Amino acid sequence: MKCEGMTQQALADRVGVTRQTILALEGSAYTPSLALALRIAKTFEKSIEEIFWLEEKG
Template sequence: MGDEMLSNRIRRLRFDAGEMTQQELAEKVGVTRQTIIAIEQGKYSPSLPLAFRIARAFGRPIEEVFEYDREL
């Protein structure tokens, strides 16, 4: 089995949403700023409910925010 990775466009979407800060996003979805940093950097893969909350915070479908890359 190859490497599994969850990439995301959170940073891009934050800037598109009026330069939303990491802290603002964290407060919207109910986590700490450090968790948002870890997700943005790909160091932490969020649970499905959190991924949905993040997508809803940007008003986008989840597949526009997160992408599942798997190298076979």
């Protein structure tokens, strides 16, 4: 996940999850549901693709 300008707690509060969930997203330890990904993208006024990307497995 790549976004700036908001604390983990503020983002968590806006999208309805815990700060620990945001921390896990940032560390790539958790894959968000589509609904959560959409809420995060809407919060930052970006597309999902601008915030999240699929890691290619090789």
